[in-house]
Amino acid sequence: xxxxxxxLIIGAGLCGSLLALRLGQRGYNVTVMEMRQDLRKVDISAGxxxxxxxxxxxxxxxxxxxxxxxxKALCIPMNGRMLHDREGNxxxxxxxxxxxxxxxxxxxxxxxGLLLTEAEKHENVKIHFNKKCKSVDFExxxxxxKDYESNTEFVEDADxxxxxxxxxxxxxxxxxxxxxxxxxxxxxxxxxGYKELSILPTETGDYKTYKNALHIWPRGDFMVIALPNxxxxxxVTLFLSFNQGEYNFNxxxxxxxxxxxxxxxxxxxxxxxxxxxxxxFSNPTAPLGTVKCSPWHYKGNTLLMGDxxxxxxxxYGQGMNASFEDVVEFDKxxxxxxxxxxxxxxxxxxxxxxxxxxxxxLAIDNFHEMKSHVANPIFQEKRKIEMALEQNFPxxxxxxxxxxxxxENVTYRDAMLKGRAQDKAILNMLSDGTLKTDDDLKSxxxxxxxxxEAILEDDRIAGLK
Amino acid sequence: xxxxxxxLIIGAGLCGSLLALRLGQRGYNVTVMEMRQDLRKVDISAGxxxxxxxxxxxxxxxxxxxxxxxxKALCIPMNGRMLHDREGNxxxxxxxxxxxxxxxxxxxxxxxGLLLTEAEKHENVKIHFNKKCKSVDFExxxxxxKDYESNTEFVEDADxxxxxxxxxxxxxxxxxxxxxxxxxxxxxxxxxGYKELSILPTETGDYKTYKNALHIWPRGDFMVIALPNxxxxxxVTLFLSFNQGEYNFNxxxxxxxxxxxxxxxxxxxxxxxxxxxxxxFSNPTAPLGTVKCSPWHYKGNTLLMGDxxxxxxxxYGQGMNASFEDVVEFDKxxxxxxxxxxxxxxxxxxxxxxxxxxxxxLAIDNFHEMKSHVANPIFQEKRKIEMALEQNFPxxxxxxxxxxxxxENVTYRDAMLKGRAQDKAILNMLSDGTLKTDDDLKSxxxxxxxxxEAILEDDRIAGLK
Numbered sequence: 001x002x003x004x005x006x007x008l009i010i011g012a013g014l015c016g017s018l019l020a021l022r023l024g025q026r027g028y029n030v031t032v033m034e035m036r037q038d039l040r041k042v043d044i045s046a047g048x049x050x051x052x053x054x055x056x057x058x059x060x061x062x063x064x065x066x067x068x069x070x071x072k073a074l075c076i077p078m079n080g081r082m083l084h085d086r087e088g089n090x091x092x093x094x095x096x097x098x099x100x101x102x103x104x105x106x107x108x109x110x111x112x113g114l115l116l117t118e119a120e121k122h123e124n125v126k127i128h129f130n131k132k133c134k135s136v137d138f139e140x141x142x143x144x145x146k147d148y149e150s151n152t153e154f155v156e157d158a159d160x161x162x163x164x165x166x167x168x169x170x171x172x173x174x175x176x177x178x179x180x181x182x183x184x185x186x187x188x189x190x191x192x193g194y195k196e197l198s199i200l201p202t203e204t205g206d207y208k209t210y211k212n213a214l215h216i217w218p219r220g221d222f223m224v225i226a227l228p229n230x231x232x233x234x235x236v237t238l239f240l241s242f243n244q245g246e247y248n249f250n251x252x253x254x255x256x257x258x259x260x261x262x263x264x265x266x267x268x269x270x271x272x273x274x275x276x277x278x279x280x281f282s283n284p285t286a287p288l289g290t291v292k293c294s295p296w297h298y299k300g301n302t303l304l305m306g307d308x309x310x311x312x313x314x315x316y317g318q319g320m321n322a323s324f325e326d327v328v329e330f331d332k333x334x335x336x337x338x339x340x341x342x343x344x345x346x347x348x349x350x351x352x353x354x355x356x357x358x359x360x361x362l363a364i365d366n367f368h369e370m371k372s373h374v375a376n377p378i379f380q381e382k383r384k385i386e387m388a389l390e391q392n393f394p395x396x397x398x399x400x401x402x403x404x405x406x407x408e409n410v411t412y413r414d415a416m417l418k419g420r421a422q423d424k425a426i427l428n429m430l431s432d433g434t435l436k437t438d439d440d441l442k443s444x445x446x447x448x449x450x451x452x453e454a455i456l457e458d459d460r461i462a463g464l465k
Numbered sequence: 466x467x468x469x470x471x472x473l474i475i476g477a478g479l480c481g482s483l484l485a486l487r488l489g490q491r492g493y494n495v496t497v498m499e500m501r502q503d504l505r506k507v508d509i510s511a512g513x514x515x516x517x518x519x520x521x522x523x524x525x526x527x528x529x530x531x532x533x534x535x536x537k538a539l540c541i542p543m544n545g546r547m548l549h550d551r552e553g554n555x556x557x558x559x560x561x562x563x564x565x566x567x568x569x570x571x572x573x574x575x576x577x578g579l580l581l582t583e584a585e586k587h588e589n590v591k592i593h594f595n596k597k598c599k600s601v602d603f604e605x606x607x608x609x610x611k612d613y614e615s616n617t618e619f620v621e622d623a624d625x626x627x628x629x630x631x632x633x634x635x636x637x638x639x640x641x642x643x644x645x646x647x648x649x650x651x652x653x654x655x656x657x658g659y660k661e662l663s664i665l666p667t668e669t670g671d672y673k674t675y676k677n678a679l680h681i682w683p684r685g686d687f688m689v690i691a692l693p694n695x696x697x698x699x700x701v702t703l704f705l706s707f708n709q710g711e712y713n714f715n716x717x718x719x720x721x722x723x724x725x726x727x728x729x730x731x732x733x734x735x736x737x738x739x740x741x742x743x744x745x746f747s748n749p750t751a752p753l754g755t756v757k758c759s760p761w762h763y764k765g766n767t768l769l770m771g772d773x774x775x776x777x778x779x780x781y782g783q784g785m786n787a788s789f790e791d792v793v794e795f796d797k798x799x800x801x802x803x804x805x806x807x808x809x810x811x812x813x814x815x816x817x818x819x820x821x822x823x824x825x826x827l828a829i830d831n832f833h834e835m836k837s838h839v840a841n842p843i844f845q846e847k848r849k850i851e852m853a854l855e856q857n858f859p860x861x862x863x864x865x866x867x868x869x870x871x872x873e874n875v876t877y878r879d880a881m882l883k884g885r886a887q888d889k890a891i892l893n894m895l896s897d898g899t900l901k902t903d904d905d906l907k908s909x910x911x912x913x914x915x916x917x918e919a920i921l922e923d924d925r926i927a928g929l930k
Contacts, residue, residue, distance in 0.1 A: 182654040182707075182752050182754075183652075183654075184651075184652060184653045184654050184754075185650075185651065186649075186650065186651030186653070186757075187648075187649060187650055187651075188649045188651070189648075189649050242647075287647050289647075292651075368928070378926075420927075423927060424923065424924075424926075427926050427927045428923045428927060431926045458889065458893045459889075461889075461892050461893050461896045462885075462888060462889035462892045462893060463833070
């Protein structure tokens with residue numbers, strides 16, 4: 001495709017700024033419009049998660065654009081989950097039996113800023129802030145913006161438009177309301193919402209609890225998690241039902257009740273959070289939703305990418321990684337030198353949608369796993385077996401979590417199919433006594449492989465996914 | 466709840482008119498607003514399916530309101546599927562091994578007219594036509610209507626509003642656009658659309674092909690079906706991709722091409738359809754969509770019911786039956802004498818949604834089964850075994866189809882779980898040789914039962930549905 005064409009990107013969040021950088025590197029004329037202020041100049045974190053889990057799929061994208069080392073400097077490795085029970089006992093459960101496999105906590109703002117700076121190094125990339133997209137005319141390939149600085153509206157014309165404007169995408173809304181083509185669309189909310197809290201550093205700037213872990217306080221129907229920040233603090237998130245159970249967001253309306261809830265359920269966390277009540281009442285409660293849609297593109301004119309095409313819940317730590325992987329996959333299609341943008345968009349969606357659907361479903365599975373299964377004996381037994389398999393047969397076994405998180409060359413869909421079958425195989429063999437934790441490890445490996453393959457084969461024959 | 470309250474029902478289609486009848490019988494003051502003309506006076510079938518499959522769940526509702534016999538007079542029994550191959554060979558495959566289990570073809574218009582007439586016999590029920598709902602204010606419990614007769618708009622106030630206004634529900638749209646609460650919503654289109662055609666009666670008014678079957682011409686990626694009407698005609702439906710494959714709705718643009726397509730794929734049907742080309746170009750091509758949403762109600766003010774809450778694709782012949790069953794289930798909740806409408810609506814949705822989700826998924830499964838599996842050898846072997854089991858052990862075995870269609874006291878969800886497990890058990894045992902069609906039937910039954918239970922148990926342990 002002609003490099004002189006003008007590409008308009010709507011949204012300079014994580015996905016949009018990476019896409020701008022990559023298309024800039026490829027020589028396209030890129031204009032980016034972002035509704036927010038430049039986050040390198042103003043703190044605008046309010047309402048969005050402060051830190052995120054960064055792992056191998058995201059890193060593959062960083063390698064593609066050549067900034068792996070710069071990103072690494074922003075990362076805090078988290079080797080495993082540290083589970084906290086009601087008595088304050090902790091247990092560290094590594095994410096993998098292979099030492100080099102871990103996830104990272106990273107600041108959304110720092111990473112986004114880095115991507116913007118790298119993108120702007122290309123003179124064929126222009127980024128404009130305070131320009132909010134209101135709608136897209138996908139027939140004419142134009143977008144209507146409101147300029148928050150001049151308080152005026154203007155129309156931007158482009159040869160193609162890629163919307164990376166997040167879960168509430170204006171372009172996706174134009175697809176939906178336009179009714180010009182059959183647009184499949186879903187928004188699904190969990191019964192739970194979330195609220196961000198914090199564990200501040202000690203007076204000397206140290207971490208108040210173990211730094212290199214993702215902390216989890218699983219309580220069955222609700223949970224608290226915490227991820228470390230570079231400044232010694234942790235960003236804490238409470239996941240809780242809006243209106244079910246003894247304590248819920250609707251009835252936690254007084255400082256006393258909030259403190260009572262934490263005292264009862266998370267006493268060791270409460271000790272680290274003298275600022276709990278203040279955080280609780282000054283931070284918003286936000287919903288947790290999954291968005292899927294199709295088609296992502298209209299002819300060769302417009303394309304949805306990142307959260308605008310597939311917003312997911314945060315429980316697999318894959319939201320950002322999936323959006324970054326979008327750019328890698330899109331880049332691969334560009335390498336095919338297809339005839340026109342319509343063919344590029346079609347090929348990209350045909351390759352990619354099955355995988356973003358899979359990670360959306362996996363993320364919901366993990367919501368249930370994190371809340372309750374991690375504290376469930378049979379799941380813990382499974383986890384122990386999997387850790388041992390990964391340690392002893394590093395080239396032969398990867399758990400579902402490892403397949404999703406550390407195997408960037410296995411697609412999300414393949415990771416889901418194989419990972420679910422493995423889980424089912426181990427749980428069922430543990431349950432019926434075919435497998436015992438003290439069996440010879442090599443024989444466990446063979447049994448798990450065999451049973452996994454049998455489960456996959458049975459599903460294939462029955463015409464199931 | 467106070468019987469003096471005014472209940473407004475939006476939409477007098479199959480679900481709305483049955484609901485009006487039932488609430489009328491229970492003594493409520495009911496006002497029904499319908500956007501169309503009175504179909505007892507004008508033929509307004511255009512664009513909607515002319516006949517429908519009516520089976521035991523629907524009949525349960527007819528029994529509830531006491532009009533089973535009147536409905537029976539409108540029914541044409543269809544004992545099975547008559548499969549037509551490309552050479553015009555036919556094979557009749559009964560729906561059940563039990564003779565008293567069959568489905569019926571029924572005219573949408575006749576049945577709807579009967580329900581309207583029965584409802585209007587109650588003086589506490591008033592039905593108004595030509596009143597189109599434009600939006601609902603679910604906080605105030607009012608609805609805005611356009612009166613097509615006077616061309617004016619008016620607001621109707623009610624104590625509660627139940628919207629039975631179909632897949633394109635105005636009230637559901639108000640829920641979605643209102644953004645007053647977290648509204649999960651999906652619309653999913655198949656890649657295929659449909660077009661209605663017809664086989665007219667012979668000159669003497671007889672049926673041109675076998676009357677008591679649902680005819681299917683399965684062709685893998687597309688299919689034609691035909692259901693009989695009382696006047697000797699059949700309503701024929703072509704299900705075809707919009708834009709994939711050698712022949713599709715987008716490229717069937719000339720009489721020559723349409724005739725060529727039918728000549729090649731459905732020659733025996735073409736012989737019965739001299740009117741094919743005329744039908745093809747005068748009838749619309751319509752999409753096939755599934756709609757799910759939640760919550761169905763807002764407080765105790767408003768409730769979605771029937772297609773407005775759960776539109777499904779037609780491949781299980783359960784759309785109308787599911788909507789009729791809604792009324793039966795709603796009626797059961799009314800029998801509980803709960804304190805207020807909010808409790809009624811909540812209980813109804815908690816009981817019912819899992820089942821309408823299940824039939825939506827089953828209907829999509831059946832799209833694939835009807836197109837291709839019915840002509841697939843291993844699926845045909847399974848079908849033969851199941852027929853033999855149903856004939857020989859009528860009290861011990863029911864296929865998935867029987868569970869869904871003829872077992873109105875098994876919920877859709879239970880029918881789905883058990884039916885899918887049975888299918889998987891039989892297909893896998895046929896495939897690996899554990900089961901042979903000439904095995905002793907009693908031993909087949911035991912194996913199928915045992916394997917089905919094992920599959921369900923494995924899924925339970927793995928925490929799968």
